[in-house]
Amino acid sequence: MEGTTKKEASPEQIVHELSGVVPAHYVMPPQDRPSASAGAAPIPVIDLGRLSGPNPDAQEAAKLRSALETWGFFMVSNHGIETSVMDAMMNVSREFFRKPAEEKQKYTSLINGERFRVQGYRNELVKSDGQTLNWSHRLSLQIEPEDARSLHLWPNHPETFRDVLIEYSSKTKAIRDLILRAIANLLKLDENYFTNRFTSKALALARLGYYPSCPRPDLVLGFKPHCDGGALSILFLEEHTRGLQVLKDGKWYDVLCEPYTLLINIAECMEIMSNGIFKSPTHRVLTNAVKERFSVVIFNGVDEETMIEPAPGLLDEKRLAKYRKVKSNDYYASVFGQFRQGKTIKDTLKV
Template structure:
């Protein structure tokens, strides 16, 4: 069920004539907005005339747009084709809705039939925890484009003019967005269809009416907390009489956005434009600053290919009595686990046509238009990150350096916990079959690893439990104009027990760190890479390594990988195996709960840190 605070509308709180906002809305002092006697600087940004911008010879207007894109990422627009009367009507109808009696507005509450939160409808943004600081606003959120996405139950019947005005405004905003995207592409030296082709003709659009009641202590709260928009562009119709919108400068200062004219709109560049920018290979010599992870004179040593052994699974898993070939294969495996923490496997039992089908379906998914992939987005209701789905990894801070990759992340085991609406249709069949075959391979390898540590054959298998997690990650690395500046995937170790990885056979990029030197991991057709995770390093008391690895990009070729992360039941705790600890061999790691460890993994990954360091004694 939803959090109890979900049903408390800010408008009703404000009507109580309180001397100060309730504590649920009060920010910590260091997070409070500029207010009171301290005035924010006023933002100086351009107003772009879209009619003039469409004229090929108007260099001045194009220069204004490019300046706005490179500096602030937002600008006002005139000449957009929507009459001032329409804009005034939309503002007035929205205000009239929020002034309706509470019981009338709650007929369109943002709840499912089961009482759960969902994005469309009237209410406040999602409340997840008791500690969450709430924003001082109510909102009406509606899917508007394409029209078949509209859910009539959430579209208010009162005021009667709202639905018609919103329909007209949504169509006008869509035209504005497409004109802006064409102009942005032209201003950046690309063909005007560059962004439009990637967005597609049926791009999703949502409308958000946001109401900010008067607040007795505005210096204590946020109307809407700091964020970036999860969109390609946002077309914003502001109150022409009351300011409040601020943007963050590079130097950490907040700047007021001027109150626009009554016929002006504000256009804000969103996160999806950064995703689209991943396709800008050849558009210029540089990449956006958010992706720059390395200096141009990065002198990290990269040796030749790592001597990672290829283990023949058929030989390794011979039934008793084991021959010399099996013993030799086990010795090679032990050397790989103790030195590199990874190895390649051949004769693994997974048919080549299945492996090819998985790669072909995966590549086909990423090559689809953006609007098709966004059907499986990892942004719940367009605002809240969730682990599963299509998009980028979690962005935890303004200063976080982004990786040059898009990904599709899906929970595949336990089977009854699969979120099938997030499984692209083209992948469902092959992913299910591939997961089953990889799980068989994993189950064959675990006893062999246990034997190398003189543990019972079923020791690791028993640790997994009945509700062990398996996640699939499809990672797509577009060509990058400056691969020397970015990471496809920043250095990290896997938080899993073991990872099975299938990579492009013709494009390298995976590197592993050993003794301060990065080594290229070789690629071989139809082999799989087995990568040990942190859970194995902890349980083996450090005898087997969880390697630090990264992905670098290619200036000319795209790269694709498919990984299955096998993890212990999240409710279980792990620690070094008892047989590996004695008076001469102290435990090197603490007991950790898997659920807490994995949660820490994503936090540390976004910061470029290693979560396994928190488990060391």
């Protein structure tokens, strides 16, 4: 999952050095620029405690189904991650991004200044003339499988960074599995149908995001519209953070998250495995003229050898497969290239 690049740009330097002038390669085409919000998306808060155990709460399950069928997003409370752990995760992320540029570049995702790898720290990259860039910085680290961790790209400072990330990400596994079982129950599949595809070899990537303040939020996006790759994304937003939007019926809605809840959205692989019953939402991130933004997301993917395909239990003579099958490692080999082109893998697999 490596490519080539021509040069590197720094939004931090742009803000301080160009006195509010936004370079052309960050300016979105007129038709893609931020537009007026259609309002706040009525995304429910699901109490995970009510979905656990042998007799999940029917009302809570109905809320989950409604969220999956309409928005693809939902919040979860009573998720089992202590507020102290969440605070520690956000604090080490914030501390890393506020370090000098030369310190962050020690963990760069560029190999020899030219080839791009998924893991590591990156500003947005200029890959070709005319490409519009995201106004953001990211630190991406593979956390599962454990033997695939590139620990030399994990920051040494703050000193607690590695321990905090490992503790936080390990706690998200229980959340992932509980949600996967709940989704299987909603689809009337074996409860462990999806969790069986998440063994110790399943892929998981942590992405820490930083969105600096931007002098022209009317022209620039923090992150362009996209659907998440993988199966399930678990997002933790800094308190009182705004900017995330979801697309529904051609309109953009604000996604607001309550303090210490987690925001969950299904990704492409889950849409395929549910045969399109639950869809992966298209979303984007706006910029802000005065406030910076931090986020932590865990992207969960199935095992590399797993076949991603509509669950057989959802198919019959009247319910035909809407997607072709694809091997997980083939999916991940192409997902990033498709993403850079503004495309999705699921669209290429539609029957």
